[in-house]
Amino acid sequence: MDRVKRQLAPYFLVLPGGLWLLLFFAIPMIAMLSLSLQQGDIVNGYQFTFHWQNYTDAIDSYHTQLIRSLIYGAVATIFLIVLAFPVAYWIAFYGGKRKSTYLFLLLLPFFVSFVLRTISWRQILTDDGPVLKPLKEIGLLSDSYHILGTPAAVIGGLVYNFLPFMVLPIYVALERIDPRVVEAARDLYANPATAFRKVILPLALPGVFAGVLMSFVPVSSDYVNSEVLGSSSTTMIGQVIQAQYLVNSDYPTASALSFILMAVLLVGIFAYARALGTEDVMKVAAR
Amino acid sequence: MTTPQHSAVAGPPGSAATGQSAIRFAGVHKNYLSHGDTVPAVKRMDLAIAQGEFFSLLGPSGCGKTTTMRMIAGFEEPSGGKVYLDGKDVTGVAPNKRDVNMVFQSYALFPHLNTYQNVAFGLERKKVSKAEIKKRVGEMLEIVSLTGMEKRAPKEMSGGQQQRVALARALVNHPRALLLDEPLGALDLKLRQQMQIELKRIQREVGITFVYVTHDQGEALTMSDRIAVMNAGVIEQLGSPREIYERPATRFVAGFIGTSNIVEGHVERTENGLALVSYTAQDRVVVPVGSAVRVGDKVEVSIRPEKIDMHRGVPPVTSTGGSVLSGVVNEVVYHGTSTNYTVATAAGADFTVFDQNASNAEDLADRGDRVYLTWAPQHSYMIGV
Ligand SMILES: Nc1ncnc2c1ncn2[C@@H]1O[C@H](COP(=O)(O)OP(=O)(O)O)[C@@H](O)[C@H]1O
Ligand SMILES: [Mg+2]
Numbered sequence: 001m002d003r004v005k006r007q008l009a010p011y012f013l014v015l016p017g018g019l020w021l022l023l024f025f026a027i028p029m030i031a032m033l034s035l036s037l038q039q040g041d042i043v044n045g046y047q048f049t050f051h052w053q054n055y056t057d058a059i060d061s062y063h064t065q066l067i068r069s070l071i072y073g074a075v076a077t078i079f080l081i082v083l084a085f086p087v088a089y090w091i092a093f094y095g096g097k098r099k100s101t102y103l104f105l106l107l108l109p110f111f112v113s114f115v116l117r118t119i120s121w122r123q124i125l126t127d128d129g130p131v132l133k134p135l136k137e138i139g140l141l142s143d144s145y146h147i148l149g150t151p152a153a154v155i156g157g158l159v160y161n162f163l164p165f166m167v168l169p170i171y172v173a174l175e176r177i178d179p180r181v182v183e184a185a186r187d188l189y190a191n192p193a194t195a196f197r198k199v200i201l202p203l204a205l206p207g208v209f210a211g212v213l214m215s216f217v218p219v220s221s222d223y224v225n226s227e228v229l230g231s232s233s234t235t236m237i238g239q240v241i242q243a244q245y246l247v248n249s250d251y252p253t254a255s256a257l258s259f260i261l262m263a264v265l266l267v268g269i270f271a272y273a274r275a276l277g278t279e280d281v282m283k284v285a286a287r
Numbered sequence: 288m289t290t291p292q293h294s295a296v297a298g299p300p301g302s303a304a305t306g307q308s309a310i311r312f313a314g315v316h317k318n319y320l321s322h323g324d325t326v327p328a329v330k331r332m333d334l335a336i337a338q339g340e341f342f343s344l345l346g347p348s349g350c351g352k353t354t355t356m357r358m359i360a361g362f363e364e365p366s367g368g369k370v371y372l373d374g375k376d377v378t379g380v381a382p383n384k385r386d387v388n389m390v391f392q393s394y395a396l397f398p399h400l401n402t403y404q405n406v407a408f409g410l411e412r413k414k415v416s417k418a419e420i421k422k423r424v425g426e427m428l429e430i431v432s433l434t435g436m437e438k439r440a441p442k443e444m445s446g447g448q449q450q451r452v453a454l455a456r457a458l459v460n461h462p463r464a465l466l467l468d469e470p471l472g473a474l475d476l477k478l479r480q481q482m483q484i485e486l487k488r489i490q491r492e493v494g495i496t497f498v499y500v501t502h503d504q505g506e507a508l509t510m511s512d513r514i515a516v517m518n519a520g521v522i523e524q525l526g527s528p529r530e531i532y533e534r535p536a537t538r539f540v541a542g543f544i545g546t547s548n549i550v551e552g553h554v555e556r557t558e559n560g561l562a563l564v565s566y567t568a569q570d571r572v573v574v575p576v577g578s579a580v581r582v583g584d585k586v587e588v589s590i591r592p593e594k595i596d597m598h599r600g601v602p603p604v605t606s607t608g609g610s611v612l613s614g615v616v617n618e619v620v621y622h623g624t625s626t627n628y629t630v631a632t633a634a635g636a637d638f639t640v641f642d643q644n645a646s647n648a649e650d651l652a653d654r655g656d657r658v659y660l661t662w663a664p665q666h667s668y669m670i671g672v
Binding site: 198 | 360362381382383384388389391393395396397398399408409412413456457460
């Protein structure tokens with residue numbers, strides 16, 4: 001009896017989470033898959049007809065936005081790595097006893113709503129706002145110069161909004177590095193730069209890997225930053241999906257686009273994992 | 288007290304012939320800043336370690352051994368004084384530019400590299416050719432008995448094997464000196480003893496100066512050519528294992544190395560370089576002294592437990608002319624190879640006496656027995672304060 005209980009215990013433990021996933025992930029996924037293969041319109045209703053053409057139509061109409069989203073996602077992710085690494089490095093190695101304070105400060109802006117934060121960026125970057133106006137007055141920028149509505153504004157907003165998703169995993173990886181190991185490298189004739197390249201960087205790689213996973217996906221499918229900071233020339237796929245769903249009520253197209261985005265991201269992530277040699281990365285991560 | 292630091296500067300007899308010491312400290316001290324307080328970790332150190340020597344820093348935890356070691360490696364800079372390697376002033380020189388290598392207490396192997404890559408790390412930094420690296424790493428892995436383990440990651444190896452990788456990784460560079468910070472601390476007793484012998488063999492084989500940090504006096508005594516006994520940031524005594532054991536210079540050393548019996552008393556008479564301290568008509572301690580000791584001086588005398596004979600009857604004192612103390616046995620502890628007795632003596636101090644269980648199957652005495660302790664004059668040793 002006891003043995004049976006013990007063997008069943010793990011299943012009972014995953015039961016709440018499992019039910020949750022079934023309810024809020026699996027069921028909607030199936031519903032959406034079905035939607036993406038339906039035909040009709042909002043007035044006369046939709047019928048399930050295995051209408052695969054939804055997919056080809058969606059790609060024909062929106063491949064520009066899809067590719068743009070992936071490019072923005074990739075560029076933003078690169079900026080995220082470049083910005084997050086030094087921050088994580090500094091907190092991990094020089095944070096001393098105040099590490100958690102610094103991490104808290106880093107997260108503090110994110111207690112404000114995502115949309116509000118992005119709207120305040122709009123205020124900051126507006127043509128006669130606190131950034132551009134002084135620069136125009138002293139003649140550094142021409143009067144017609146603007147940032148809002150450009151890819152730079154959108155990518156800037158994305159980088160800002162997802163910074164913690166990159167800092168935290170890199171920080172965790174760096175924090176776990178035994179300082180004696182770095183000293184050992186210095187003892188074995190490595191100068192500070194070589195010790196960084198040969199020891200710190202490889203050991204931080206699993207953190208970078210996790211950070212990319214955690215930021216590239218939501219960044220590529222984001223629909224708020226381009227909506228608030230961009231223009232029609234920066235439209236991202238997330239906006240298209242949102243508009244098809246909520247504005248045009250074209251559920252099949254919206255669902256088909258969602259699946260296309262998901263498939264592309266999954267393929268991208270696996271290709272990336274392959275290229276980086278996840279096996280090694282995971283081996284280090286699991287030490 | 289005599290100043291043991293003086294003998295430290297002179298170094299062992301061999302060092303004068305070869306000229307320079309491998310490692311020399313001149314007036315080095317080191318303070319740490321901690322929460323605004325100054326913590327003196329090493330107070331004053333003058334030290335010369337000879338080429339090819341197996342030199343141990345021995346002392347209790349927190350006495351400054353690691354700090355001393357890290358100043359040699361270059362991870363800490365002295366607050367004052369100078370560090371020389373091979374006669375060259377290296378104070379302020381970065382660790383990667385010092386020709387010494389360290390074996391860390393926790394090994395600090397590179398977790399993302401396998402055994403071969405770990406051992407090759409230093410040679411690669413020194414831009415040694417690939418072929419030469421291959422040859423030297425192979426040879427070194429053979430010396431530490433790790434041939435065939437090249438592809439293993441550190442976490443796939445036992446503590447003893449990791450220890451050997453750490454050793455190989457340092458030794459393969461042929462450093463001027465190898466620094467080992469409690470390298471066997473994490474191993475179990477059996478493996479530890481095996482590695483002690485192994486380390487000593489490797490040191491003889493490669494002929495490199497070893498600086499060995501340990502808090503284990505047994506380890507230091509069996510392995511070292513010379514030992515510096517440290518306490519609270521100063522070297523209390525420096526000498527060969529035999530000197531340190533037989534002639535502890537301070538009360539601290541006498542207590543820290545092995546077991547010592549210590550009695551105090553006033554000199555009653557001196558004669559032929561021997562001083563007599565009496566407690567009763569028949570209880571007396573005889574100790575060799577220098578000419579500076581005068582009648583009436585207070586002295587502290589140390590006697591090792593295994594030098595003492597214990598008798599149940601009144602001993603024939605006249606023949607030896609040595610020390611005699613009567614007492615009562617308080618405790619008898621059987622240790623297998625020996626039996627240890629604690630005796631409350633007429634001199635006021637409790638004595639520990641070791642009796643080898645060589646031939647006598649029976650204990651010499653039982654609890655509560657009245658006994659006499661005797662030992663020859665040369666086994667008494669006057670210590671500093
Ligand atoms: N980085 C440091 N900051 C402040 N105090 C330290 C530091 N390192 C060591 N100490 C102090 O210096 C003294 C000597 O330490 P250490 O050299 O590690 O001794 P040991 O190796 O003999 O145990 C100890 O009192 C220790 O607390
Ligand atoms: Mg230590």
